[in-house]
Amino acid sequence: MKQTILAAGFALFRATGLHRLVAPLTAGEGAILMLHHVRPWSGAAFAPNRLLEITPEYLESVLGALVAQGYDLVSMDEAHARLKAPRGGRRFAALTFDDGYRDVAQFAAPILRRFRAPYTIFVTTGFADQTAPLWWLELEDAVRLLDRVEISVGGEALSLPAGTPEAKAAAFARLYPSLRGLPEDEMRGLIADLLARAGGARDHAARLCMDWTELAELARDPLCAIGVHTITHPMLAKHDAATMRRELAESRAVIESRLGRPATHLAYPVGDPTSAGAREFAAARELGFASAVTTRPGVLFRGHAAHMTALPRLSINGLWQTPGAFEALLSGAPFALWNRGRRLNVS
Ligand SMILES: [Zn+2]
Incomplete structure (x- = not known):
C-alpha cells in the first residue's frame, strides 16, 4: 500500500516538476541520508530486504545529484554545528550507513573518497563482535x-x-x-x-559485518566517523528503561574504547515510532549524545536544532534506485504532503 502511494507520488512529481517548484519551501536546511548495504545487485528472485541495499552506481548517482544541486557534503559533526548555528547557510547533506556492513568499506568507501564525502557508520557492537543475530x-x-x-x-x-x-x-x-x-x-x-x-545458519554478522579490526582500519580514513547503534540492535521502545539505557551507554563505551575516539552520534535501531519515541529521545539527550537519528522520513529544518536526538533521515531505498526518486525525496516535497505541511515529527 505504502509502496503504491510512493510510486504514484514519484510519478506525479516526475510528470509535473511540482517538487522543483516547492523545493525552496520544503527542502529545508539539508538532509541526513540513510543507507545500509552498497554492493552489486545479486539478481536474486526472492529479496525481501532489497530496500536495504543499493548498487555502487546508484550511490555515485546520488552523490553526483547532491553536488549538482549545490549541496555541501558534511559530517554529522558539521551537520550538528550547522543546525545549531544562528543562521542558515548552504544546503548540506550528511551520509550515514547503519549496522556496519563490510560492503560499505569495499564498495562505498572508494566512491565516497572520490567525492571527498564525509560519512558516518553506525556500529552495532554485537555485530562487530559477531554475536548478535540479524x-x-x-x-x-x-x-x-x-x-x-x-x-x-x-x-x-x-x-x-x-x-x-x-x-x-x-x-x-x-x-x-x-x-x-x-x-x-x-x-x-x-x-x-x-x-x-x-536448516539455516546464524552466521550473518560474521559473513556481512565488519569486525573490530576492519572497523579500526576504515576509521583511519579522516572522512569516516563511527557512530553508535546499540549492542544488540533492539527496538528500544519495546524494552524497559534500564535495558534501553544500557544498550545506548554500553555500546558507546565499547566503541570508544575499541577505536580510541569519541562516538557522539547515535542511530536508533529500526528507528520508526514503535522503536524510538519520546523516552528514547530524552535518554539520548541525557546520555550526552550530540545527535541521534531515526528512520522517520524527512529533511532538516531549523526547528530540529531543539530536537537533536529526534532527527529524520532520507532513506536511500533499494526499491527506488532512480535519479527522479532521489530528487523528489531531496526536495522535501513528499514529506510536506505526507505530514500536511508539518515540518517536525519529533514526539
Ligand atoms: Zn540498523
Missing part, C-alpha cells in the same frame, strides 16, 4: 530455504506456501508485520526456531 536476514533465509512456512504467531497458526519466489515474497510479507508486532524476545525466538527448522 533477525530480518534470518527470516529471509528461513523463507528462502522452506517450501512451506509453518509457524504460530501470536496464537495464530499459519501454514504459508513458499515453493516459488512469488509465494516466498507473499509469505514474508504476511509474516513480517505480524512478527514485528510481538515483544522483541518472542519475535527473535520464533525466527531463530524457524531458521533452525529450515
